[in-house]
Amino acid sequence: MNHRDEVREFLTSRRAKITPEQAGLPAGTRRRVPGLRRAEVAILASVSAEYYAQLERGDLAGASDAVLDALARALRLDEAERSHLFDLARAANRAPAARPRHAASRQWTPRPGLQQALDAIGTPAYVQNGRLDVVASNRLGRAFHLDLHAGQEPPANLARFCFLDTERSQRFYADWEAAADLTVAILRTEAGRDLRDQELLDLVCELSGRSEAFRTRWAAHDVRFHASGVKTVNHPVVGEIEIGFESLNLDAEPGLAMLIYSAAPGSDSDERLRLLASWAASTDLPGHPALRPSSGERAP
Structure with missing residues (x-):
């Protein structure tokens, strides 16, 4: 799994689930894809369209907690989805801390x-x-x-x-x-x-x-x-x-x-x-x- 692909596909899939009406925006016409446009998410999250496009391309490095919270609100993420977004951001900002994998080996037995x-x-x-x-x-x-x-x-x-x-x-x-x-x-x-x-x-x-x-x-x-x-x-x-x-x-x-x-x-x-x-x-x-x-x- 490529990290940038994971971020891009996650944000794209969440954006596609929200209609303009749900977000309080005019539906307009000539929509070619389901859900919100990138520019509309940027407006809802109070970031520039260029910056949101960068984030959705998979570049979460340097994104602040405030920006991530704003994205979570704009995309109406539930608790699990918000946590997932923050997990992806942590992986982008630094090498993930190695977590012990006690069950990695098939020979592992419980204490x-x-x-x-x-x-x-x-x-x-x-x-x-x-x-x-x-x-x-x-x-x-x-x-x-x-x-x-x-x-x-x-x-x-x-x-x-x-x-x-x-x-x-x-x-x-x-x-x-x-x-x-x-x-x-x-x-x-x-x-x-x-x-x-x-x-x-x-x-x-x-x-x-x-x-x-x-x-x-x-x-x-x-x-x-x-x-x-x-x-x-x-x-x-x-x-x-x-x-x-x-x-x-x-x-x-x-x-x-x-x-x-x-x-x-x-x-x-x-x-x-x-x-x-x-x-x-x-x-x-x-x-x-x-x-x-x-x-x-x-x-x-």
Whole structure:
């Protein structure tokens, strides 16, 4: 990914989404492209047309926070898009600080304390990096993502699952289109933070070459935060589950986040999670052998 191309395509795509009417400008006639003209964005951002043209050509070097804020307002960027713009500007102004990539190696394993913390959580939980590799999981997390782990060698990747294992992923996600949109937006957000992440570049190239659905979404330059939410899945063992999630950044492991799932207490989905936990306890899962009773004990 070329930095100037990323900036140009991001700003162009955001400009195309805003109509003159939305911006409070006269629509006029003879518009050859959707959205605002460059000169109109310049007016809204209170910069010269020449300077905005320079920015949209990909040259964000030296752009002040005030200018970036003005652009964000003019283009009506949401919080994730504004953050992405600032990430791109930081990359232009200086070499990005190298961020530890604890999950870069396929041989990476979680610290004992981190795995113990995962195992102490009584709901599905796992750890992922910005490339959507699932690098650690508790037993119930492994059971929840049964199809994900069935189709890949570790670390399983949620983007590959979504776009390259569509028979399983379209069955698993009740709204596959929304899941696909979110998956690409998360990867695009991560790319803005570090355009030099070779493993991310390799993943994007692989998915772009093998999936038209991914390629189309990647070209849209949409970005998204993924801190919390609710989704519905169709689990191959216990059926439909409506489940909420919270994502927590791990300060001790920069670049990694723990996702914790839960269902509303007393709901049908809560009962299905309990059934899944019972099933998982008696089933051998990769990395999580069945919890068999110790000598002299009877199985319940």
